Amino acid sequence: MSLDSEMRSIDIRRIITGLALAAVLLAALWLRGWPLLFVILLVAALGLWEFYSLFWGPTGRIPSRICAIALGWGMLCLTWMHRPQDALVCLGAAFVLAAMSFLFRWDVIEEEDAFAASGIFMAGMAYVPLLLLPATYLSTLKLIFVLAAVAISDTAAYFVGTRFGHHKLWPRVSPNKSSEGAVGSLVACVLFCAVYGGMYGKAGWFAFALLGVAVNAFAQLGDLFESALKRSVRIKDSGSILPGHGGMLDRADSLLFAMPMVAVVDQWFFFF
Template structure:
């Protein structure tokens, strides 16, 4: 596979800047972290809806979803997760009303699709971002670094040594070699992290690395399938060398909730 060195440079510079910015925000914690979470939620939702509704389609629905997403995140930040779920339920009620009125007026056979897309956006972005509002700095750094190791290894190994397609219909550019490299890098990082900082030891962290990588690759493939279904290459162009917010956060959105659930049952940190 041909290597685009200019793309590698853009990707590396953007990645370094993102990592530096995230470290500063995580060190500050508090309102700066919340602000970044809310920004990622809003941009991610906008990109998600743009995939299906076009760059400027259904603006009121987008703003409503962003408001509901922010409410979910703010309420979880304030230790009121039960109220965050109420906001998700409110989103479904609004989507149901939208479907009823649209179907009553024009009787579209696919009138429910827009309501389904509205709810899918809420479930995909702000709901999966909720753990970022309550996980400790140590745990956030761990999952961010593990996912970054997975994504970086997948990209550089895949572009240089990838010859066998992983799942061509879903993502024609992803290779089996990149997937194996991603798994190896994630497990190695987690094992080293566990040996140095963890309470559970390197072997338990290596197994956690397998799970983190599986969910990270699943998130990457899911977003790739979304883009393929609407025939676009990237979810956006905000991040040079990476694409949009969803292109950068797709793996994290699946891996972070998994780590949050595991953290409730096992003492890794």
């Protein structure tokens, strides 16, 4: 198969997977309630499993993974039930368990990298379920906004970078990302946000255009962060569950950074 044929095959798989994901998300957002919570919990579980697989391998430290998923689900469900203070208790419980594991592995088993394992455990808790919390309380209108803005940013970056990318954005972190793709991502996101704000927002199109700059900056930061994680352990994709995209983290990395930013801005400014 030629390189052009292979690229077309990847593009088609990427488009089909993207449309399928969009359909699932739109259905969950329309139904709200338990269907939306189920999707959030599924993303959290898959994201945590993939994160730990980067450092522990596909089957390493299974009990730690199960514990992290259970505590992460507790954080998300309790926030969904409007009990954020109890969600923080789950995060605190994760830290206590990580501390106990470190003490045991360092003193009894005498592992030299005992603290590294506990640090990875807590990093996963902070990276996935903690950053996913806004998905449990943002309104449908706000969730659609941030999901669409991030999706448009990622799509524009991919296609503009693939067709016109000649200058590397940050080769050591992500050798395939180009400056042209980053600019295309920014322009597409700002245009979408400005149109969205003009149609549905309370702050006007210009304020939403500025918000689009922030959304895109955080989305690209999240993408670069996850790319750096993979590069640090010499892995191309976090998983293979999503054809054309890789793993769940490969698809949700931008959203994990952009959504909390939108949630914070929403507390201080009246965009919606």
